């Protein structure tokens with residue numbers, strides 16, 4: 001039997017993002033639950049978040065972000081042979097999103113599947129794409145993180161509804177001579193499966209906030225350090241840190257533990273909220289758009305969420 | 319580790335996590351009322367203390383640690399160095 005031959009390395013060729021037009025402020029939320037702007041800024045770090053329209057789907061947002069990523073990469077739609085969408089908030093459980101997204105973008109018949117590792121999904125997808133390209137299962141991958149959390153949170157529960165937002169982010173990943181996606185550090189802790197759940201079709205999100213906070217601030221700094229060690233990049237040489245935008249206090253704790261003293265740190269949660277699997281490509285794409293992340297920069301990405309699951313790696317900025 | 323050393327170590331953690339001046343840290347000070355350590359900073363303080371003093375501080379125990387003195391006493395009693 002023959003085996004496939006892949007590319008020596010893989011890297012991100014272009015990024016894109018999309019946020020719905022409707023903006024929800026903390027004061028807007030304080031009008032319907034007992035909370036206030038100062039508390040939300042202080043404990044979570046969110047000031048505004050974007051909320052999808054009722055008739056705007058996860059697929060709609062994914063298509064918008066992916067179209068921009070294709071343009072940024074200078075990639076023709078028909079050059080994509082695998083589409084992977086990280087999401088945990090689809091309206092329906094069948095069909096998955098990726099085949100429809102491909103069709104809407106004019107990508108003819110690629111391999112297509114969705115990936116659910118909750119908020120960590122995009123970082124899982126980076127390694128799936130890297131492996132596929134290096135092993136020869138795919139030449140060019142469209143990886144998307146897209147979420148409509150607004151459809152799944154209980155808008156009367158002030159411990160969750162203040163945190164989340166809707167968005168999509170996407171990356172086109174292709175072969176390269178050098179490594180552009182470093183070794184992954186990933187893992188899970190199923191003993192804490194109950195910490196973040198959406199238990200059923202008509203149920204809303206339930207979250208044990210403090211337990212998640214403790215877990216993230218205890219373990220993610222070490223994961224970040226290990227991802228740097230495996231990539232062979234010293235923390236002080238990391239140019240950009242993009243932790244999952246779960247809570248600004250968690251972001252700060254991870255960066256402090258990592259010792260990435262010279263890095264630009266993504267603080268996209270401030271005006272996007274926590275957008276689950278979309279948060280990392282959204283935050284990185286916006287840093288690139290603003291010129292704060294530059295081509296060739298070493299970027300540490302690190303995500304964690306329900307499962308509990310986590311994954312992180314050092315990547316090269318497109 | 320002496321009581322003083324534990325208190326000094328705890329003050330270092332409070333400075334790093336919550337920006338509290340070591341001079342403001344004394345046994346009778348309440349974390350929330352006097353030092354403005356909110357529930358999330360308290361989690362970070364506990365996590366850092368577990369590491370520094372090689373001690374387990376379960377979630378249920380955290381709410382009993384009202385003052386700096388409470389925390390020092392807990393670490394003295396349960397820490398590896400005890």
Ligand SMILES: CC(C)(COP(=O)(O)OP(=O)(O)OC[C@H]1O[C@@H](n2cnc3c(N)ncnc32)[C@H](O)[C@@H]1OP(=O)(O)O)[C@@H](O)C(=O)NCCC(=O)NCCS
Pocket residue numbers: 034035036039040043044119158159160162207208209210211212213246247250274304305306357358
């Ligand atoms: C959700 C989270 C912000 C809650 O913060 P917390 O400090 O743990 O909140 P608590 O429930 O302990 O409440 C602390 C105080 O704030 C109050 N409070 C809680 N939610 C509030 C809100 N939305 N507005 C105003 N006050 C609020 C509580 O009543 C309590 O007051 P008290 O001390 O007077 O009793 C925080 O736990 C968190 O962000 N955790 C991480 C979750 C996360 O990252 N999830 C995503 C992972 S992908």
